[in-house]
Amino acid sequence: MIIITIISLVVAVGLTFLDVPLWAKTLAIAAAVSITALGFLKESAVASKLTSIKQFKSRHLLVAAFFVFLLAVNTLLRVYEHVWDYSRTHIYSLRKESVDWIGKIKNPMTVHIFLRSDDKTSAYVDWLKNSAYSLGNKLDIQVHNINRDLTLADKFGIHKVGETVLESGPRWVKVDDFKEATLIKGIVRLHNREGSSVCFSVDHGEPDISDTTPAGLSLAAAAAKDVGYGVRTVSLRSSSDIETSCSLLVIVAPQSDFFPEEARRLSTLLGHLPILLAAGPNMPPSLSALFQEKGLGFGKLLVDQENLERHVPLTDVQVNLGESEVLSMLRGNIYLPQVQSLNLVDMVAWHSALSTPYGKVTVEDDIKNVGPFVVIAAMLSDDGIKALVVGSNKPFLNVNWRYASNGAAFVNLMQTLAAESDVKLPDYGIVDEPIMEMTDYQSQWIRGVVIYGLPAIMLMLCAGIWIVHRRVKS
């Protein structure tokens, strides 16, 4: 009997690894389980010395029925799964905005989630699938193995586990994870970018977007595509659809001047989409005239040596850009990689601190010596940045720059600006808790209490109970 049981178990287990049809596996497992169960029953019947078969049967049948009942209840509740969500970040509840956005999807969208094989997030993914299904089934959620589905991973440039790609037709957007907020933002971007492009101006000696040399813009163009935008070249003279089909206009290092009508066109465009202008002090005169007209210009920015710490914003900076109120709105809206939100003067200070540790420097010195571009001016509106002027006398995307992240910085600027023109993204602001306020002294004290104090109290309590009980009352 034992031998048969062992054989059946081995066969069943072995079959699960092999490539046999499902029914064969199920059959083998069912057989193994029944044989084992019978074996147990037989042994227990002998051991329990029950006096009648009827007694034996009734008791064991009852127990067996009970176990089957347990199994049934479990399976039922797994199939008709319901969740009570008490998580801080409300992982398992779709917000109304999310539901709305999913409803707005017209064309079917595929969500590619890249995981490793031992990832235990399958329950969440299942819930996602169920939710998507119940909301109209326009989202097809697929889970891929980051180690096995290599062609897909390469196509989308997946490097990290959890990265997710939302794909709709030829366009796609990559996001960092598959939490509700991130997914919805991705959907929004994808939705909005249908028909959206990052437009690079030509005709003024700008670098070419297919130029892969360090002086070219191929990386910038690729980066735009990377986040789901189309890439086009436009001419301020001739393209008439810039307002409708461009999310961002990028003008990089124009060498020749702009015609008056181009400048006027630019002026009009400022009301419709953000402009990223990468130029230097030797900007074409009509452009600088345009910006000065808008209240921006170049000048000297002085930096106070004393306050060069990176994370402390400068307070006392002499700014020579006139009394433009635009300048006062600049703070907090410059984006660079690695550091999330640094205001203009901080960034200036940073560059300056890196380049010349002593003495005061000016922005022009920066541009000449330091190399990375500096944001010189920005034009804001209520909705965000309308134009950003970055200056440098060096070619862009030059990997020989002292600060290797320059290309990435530019790309980041570009992407962020383009995103500004997207519809306002849903704010899933989970209010971050304020950081717990505890002094070191308090934390030391707590440490002492929990490691020494409480156990000691408990020890005394229990010892007390023990001793009192043992005392004999006469």
Next chain:
Amino acid sequence: MRVIWLIATKEWKAFFYTPFAMILLPLFLVLSGSYFASNLESYMNLAHPNESMGDVGFAVQGLNTMDGILRPFFDSLLNVFIFMVALITMRVFSEEKKSATYELLVSYPVTPGKILWGKYLGTFSIVLSMLALSLVYPIIIQMFGHPYWPQVWTIYLGDFLFLMVYVAIGVWASLLSENQLVAAVITYGAFFLSFLLGYLAHIVGTPYDRFLANFLLIAHLSSFNDGLVFWGDLAVYTAGTSFFLTLAYLRLKRHYA
């Protein structure tokens, strides 16, 4: 019912009137306290760094007391429980079997069901009181910060359910042997077996992996730790408890034809 209460309170007496409580309860507090203190310290280092540490600022984003202190702490707390509960349950029946008090108990007009419930509830309530003791730590956090209590309560719910099964396993194991150590080993063994089944889930093909994954008792806890109460998990834990209690009952019933 009175009998169940009687047996359960006798378990408490056996716990407190012997050196057991004196050793285990402070030990529990020392272990869990150490984990708590170390989690607190790492949080403090991240949140309030010394000014001499330069490169900081962005790391603080997303660092709240829940993820920063309490969740790692509750993970460690679970380990403490896994270690200690077996020590508490091992003597439930083993001690009685070794001495002849088990025999006497059987000769009394009590149904085996009541004996089992009394022992189980008595032991489980002792373990629950330890769980309740651990509330001290989130309360400390509450005095200084803002932990998100609904999630904390779900974590406690998850631990409660897990301990329900674990104590059931321990009680059953102690019925199997007269030797307390053997009972403890069986308890740990059963627990590790659940790991084995859980890992099998990764190798096996699709239809079975979800089924087998249910056996890994602590896998379900991860969703409770996130603040999520899946009905399916509730069912698994109650099923597990019923399973082991039934096994124990069958063993116990052997004396009553």
Next chain:
Amino acid sequence: MITVSNLNHFFGQFHALKDINFTVPMGTIAGFIGPNGAGKSTTLRTLAGILIPTSGTVELDGISLFTHPLEARARMGYMQETPILYRELKIREYLEFVAQIKNISKSEYQDRVQHIMKRCGVAHIQERLIGNISKGNRQRVALAQALIAKPKVLLLDEPTSAMDPSEVIRIREFIRELKSEMSVLLSSHILSEVAQICDRIIFIRDGEIRYQGSIQEIEAIIEKAHQTVALRFADPVEPFMQRLQGLAGAQILSVEGLFVKVLIEDDTQFYPALYKMVSEYGVPLREVVAREHRLESLFSGGSKS
């Protein structure tokens, strides 16, 4: 009233109890005696509900132990051979626990406990931990827990083995007082005790009941069936061996030199025949050594009755 019918128990292949049948009527104290390993403890434990026999029935106070386990146990009190109790409890706490488990009501149990402690002689140490008291006292506590619910059936396994003589006398008196209300089955090695206190004897050996009956009945049987005498002759016995073997009412057991051991089966026939042998045939008998065999003989040699 205890009624045991066709009780059989196998420990694996070992046939420990072979078709045990006996009764203990109400108001009697039955002594359960037999050599070690005969099956006394096994039987007692079966009656206490601790062992489930392979086959057979047990009725306690008219209630079948196996079909109505709870009611049967409610009427029974059991005292173990080596009483092992909960060492961490005080005597009073322990007895209160037992009293409540045996369904004595809330209003009564404390008084009951005090009463039984006095009768059993442990009231003066009731606040002491069971782990700290002497073995004799533990036996008294064990007796107390057996008696506390006024059982109709009392099962005592070596109840007085660790007590000193004065205690033994007290307990004996105590049990005698109680016997009118219950059936008592008492197993013991101490034959003098058994003889003093019991009304009936049940003798078990190798898993089988050899004798059961009142003390007088058994002693008579023993006396009759188990009287052996040694006949001492002056001369070697070979010449008159045949005559001896023909002795009526007797059976030659053995010949050792000048001694012949004879089992007297019927002394009314034997002695006259012996006298005749001596007087008529001149068998040189010098001495008849009689031995007093009472209960002890049951434990040594001896054939079935």
